[in-house]
Amino acid sequence: MTDIKDSDRSRGKPLGLRGAGGTETHHVKQSFSHGRTKSVTVETKRKRVVVPKPGAAQATAANPRGAVAQNLSEAEFERRLKAVEAAKAAEAERVRKEREATAARDAELARLRAEKDAAEREEREREIREQRAAAAAEEAAAAAAKAAASAAARPAPAAARGAAPAPVDTAAAQAQAARAEAGRAPGGGGAKKATLKAVVDEKKPTRAKDDERRRAGKLTIANATDEEGRQRSLAAMRRRQERDKRRMTGGHGEREKVVREVQVPDAITVQELANRMAERVAAVVKALMQNGIMATQNQTIDADTATLIVEDFGHKVVRRSESDVEDVIVQASGDDEANQQPRAPIVTIMGHVDHGKTSLLDAIRKTNVVSGEAGGITQHIGAYQVRTEGGQLITFLDTPGHAAFTSMRARGAQVTDIVILVVAADDSVMPQTIEAISHARAAGVPMIIAINKIDRPAADPRKVRTQLLQHEVVVEEMGGETLDVEVSAVTGKGLDTLLEDIALQAELLDLKANPDRLAEGAVIEAKLDVGRGPVATVLVQKGTLRRGDIFVVGEQWGKVRALINDKGERVDAAGPSVPVEVLGLNGTPEAGDVLNVVADEAKAREIADYRARLARDKRAAAGSATTLDQLLAKAKADKDVKELPVVVKSDVQGSAEAIVQALEKISTDEVRIRVLHSGVGAITESDVTLAEASGAPIIGFNVRANAPARESANQKGVEIRYYSIIYDLVDDVKKAASGLLSPEIREKFVGYARIKEVFKITGVGKVAGCVVTEGVARRAAGVRLLRDNVVIHEGKLKTLKRFKDEVREVLAGQECGMAFENYDDIREADVIEIFETEKVERTLA
Structure with a gap:
């Protein structure tokens, strides 16, 4: 029913059905051109005004508890009132305690400031006393020297004429000494000068300290790098010492050469x-x-x-x-038994590819490294430190198992104390397993057999032990001395036993090192980082490597600018058996080089130059023919053998070395793979120029070409191939060399996009706000995430949006939103590479 207001009834308005707010109807006449009119009905709605009922004000006044609390019971109201009062009391107590703490802190600061002022005042008084004593001593010495010089310079005939001048000189000296003494006396004229000098000296340190305190927050290059400022050279210091020596002896003549x-x-x-x-x-x-x-x-x-x-x-x-320049690298003389201290064992995990080496290490470290490696296989040497439940530190080295990484496994065995040979229980002994056994024997280190994948249905540990007998490895269960453990990286079975065996073997080896000598270590891996420069992963073997040390490693040298441990934290020092990343090299060293700390920069530069000269001469001698017969033989061989030149660039030094060795093994009597250049870092224009001059393709392993190099390669027609798994690289080169030109899946680059901003959306994850810089971004294409021209992730897009709409493609110059499938580690300034795969016929140029 519609309410009828009294006001309406009093004004005689007719009753009608309308809204609570009221609606009025009017007729309006609307005019148009050519004299046409039209009557329009217009409805006007009025806003409803609520008038309080009579007696509401009296009810409110009678109930002081308020409108919200009037529906509460008496007990609930009392409980809430007490809670409010308790909160007010607690707030007052907190304010009182804060005031008391502030007063106590101010009193303590005043006391410390008074103590500091008293100490500074005492220090200034002591300096004034020392300066006065030094000035008095200098004046006395000067007076004595002047008197002696006057006596020595007196001519001989003066003595014959009489002894009268001597008393005069003596009297003058005594008078001068008396004047000097009077100047030092409290009542003399010198006292005023001394007092004035004391006042000036008292004021100067205060200004210096104030300036130092005021400038303490300024950031300078010396403060940022923790290095000392400009210093005098050794020659300048020697010249100053000679001048001081001549001044003390009183000599003013020409110095002796x-x-x-x-x-x-x-x-x-x-x-x-x-x-x-x-x-x-x-x-x-x-x-x-x-x-x-x-x-x-x-x-x-x-x-x-x-x-x-x-x-x-x-x-x-x-x-x-x-x-003789190498003689400065001498072993520290303090390597006797008294200076030796226990160190952590260095354990290398070796075995065949895909036998679970990295997964086993992941289970021990409680991490997931396998997902970060392309293709799920390890292609770099990883160095980690693990602390067991018993508190013992163990350094682990994870080596690749692929056949191409033979040198990496050999390098890992040379720097290790214990080798863990991982053998899959369902796959048994394989070629790389046998190779790892040979490396361990050549290094003379003990082995522990870890029979992995024991949880598989086809696991047969006894078959593994029997096959190891064929390679003269006798485990304890078969009556030998080699420890063996059945483990599972998936379920964690046997991991505790494995760690106990490592600790037992380390205790038998009695591993010790001297941490107080100059550091010596081995380069496990090296790479060229765009933001940080050359970076080397070093395993310290002797001594302690500290920030600021000057070192030489292979053909390179440097000063330790920063040390980063396996957890990504910056440290100031690294002792024996500790793996660290070293920053501050002048170039990228070779993996396997030895790092030695030397006394100064000149020695390091001299040793590095000498080694570089030797290596350059050795390479020149190996690649040149010296006699006429050798020249003729080389020309004939080159005529019969077809060459396939390549340029190799990799992300780390170890991978580049492994690729070069693998390509050399592909060479046959008919086809030879010739590596023109191999290095680390992104592909540059110089690499494109070299490849164009030689007609060679460029192979990029986990690296990409920068923008100038891409443009140069497109103009010059240089082929650049990118790989992230060494299997594919070796197989492609092998097929090209052997002439198997079957159709292959080739990537076609569609475009590039740059991330401008990263948004975090609930339920979706991280979404990259991008701008397409080249080509086209397609939803169905594959994508790679590049950071500093190094591949971080490869996968597919989860979404591609233009504004709020899902689109199939975005053209160059337009902005869009992208999200990756199962990957969220995206940052601003990262580059997204969009590519498609297609089947093409291969041709051998």
Whole structure:
């Protein structure tokens, strides 16, 4: 029913059916062109006004509890009232405690500030007293020296004329001494000067400390790198010592020339030569210019030129053999029994491919490394440290099992203490298993047999033990001395027993090292990082490697800029058996090189230059023919053998080495694979230029070409092939070399997109806001995520949206949203590579 207001009834309005707010109807006449009109009905709705009922105000006044609480019971109201009062009391107590704590803290700060001021005041008074004592001593020494000089300079005839001048000089000296003493006396004129100097000196440190305190928050290059500022050279320090010595002895004449024995190597920088002669660098550069040689202080000169300069300066030349530069790398003399301390065992996990080496290590570390490797196989050496439940540290090295990574397994066996040979219980002994046994025997390290995949239905541990007998490996169950454990990386069975066996074997080996000597270690892996530069994974074997140490490793040298452990944390030092990533190299070393810490930068640079020169000469000698017969034989061989030149670029040094060795094994009498260049890092324009000149394809293993290199390759027609699994790489090159040109699945690059922003959406995950920079982004195409031109992830798109609509493709220059299937580690500035696969006929160029 519709309510009828009294106001409406009083005004005589007719009753009608309308809304609670009321609706009025009017007729409006609407005019159009040509005199046409039309009557339109217009309805106007009025807003309903609620008038409080009589007596509501009295009810509210009678109930002070409020409108919300008027429906509460008395007990509930009392309970809530008490809770509010308790909260107010707690807040007041908290404010009181905070005020008391603030007062106590202010009092403590005032006390500390007073103590600090008293200490600074005492230090200033002590410095003033020392300065006064030093000034008095200097004045007395100067007066005595002046008196002695006057007596010595007196002419002989003066003595014959009489002894009158002596008393005069003595009296003058006594008067001067008296004046000096009076100046030092509290009441003398010197007292005022001393007091004024004390006041000035008292004020100066305060300003210096204030400035130091004010500038403490400024970030400088020296503070950021934790390195000391500019220092004087060794030659400058020697010259200063000589000047101080002459000043103390009172000599003001021409200094005597010091003839030094200067060691001259085959190559030396101008700066180092000046330091060895204790001469100014500017004087050495001037001498070189006078001899017609324009060189700066950082340039290197040969031994003959250095000998000429040393003789010009009057020093004696000591020629040193070229190989003597290695003598600075000497073993520390403190490696006796007293300095030895226990160290963690280094355990290398070896075995055939896909026998569960990395999965076993994952189960021990409680991580998942397998998913991060392309194709589910390990292609790098990984170094990790694990602490057992008993508190013992164990260093693990995970080596690849593929046949191409033979050198990696050999390198892992050389730096290890214990080898864990993983054999699958359902697959038994395989070729790489036998190879791992050979590596362990060559290194002379004990083995522990881990029979993995014991949870499989086809598992037969006894068959594994029997086949190992054929390779002279006798386990304990068969009456031998080699430990064996049945384990399962899936269920975790036998892992505790395996760790106990490792601890037992380490205890028998009694592994010790001296942590207080200069560090020595082995390079497990090396790579070129775009953001961090050359990075080497080093396993420290002796001594302690610290931040700031200067080291030489292979043909490279550097200063430790940062140390990063296996958890990605920065550390200041790494002791024996600790794997760390070392930053600060001047170039990428070879995997397997030995790292040695040396005394100074000059020694490190000299050793690295010498080793680089030897390697360059060795490569030149190996690739050149010296006699006419050798030239003819080489020309005939090249005529009969077809060559397939390639350029190889990889993400790490170990993978590049393994690829080169695998390609060399493919070579036959008819076809030879020739690796023109191999290196680490992204593919650059220089690689494209080299490939174009030789007609070679470029093979990229887990790396990509940068934008200039891609454009250059497209213009010059250079083929760039990308791989992430070494199986596919070796198989493709083998088919190309053998002439099996069957159709293959080839990738066709569709486009590139750059991530501008990452959004986190509930229920969906992370979505990348992208802009398509090249080509087209297609929903059905495959995608790769590139970070610093290195492949991070490969998969498919979960969604491709343009605004809020799901689309099939997005053109270049347009923005879109992308989400990956089962992958969320995306960041801003990452690049998404979109590609499609197609079947094409292969041709051998």
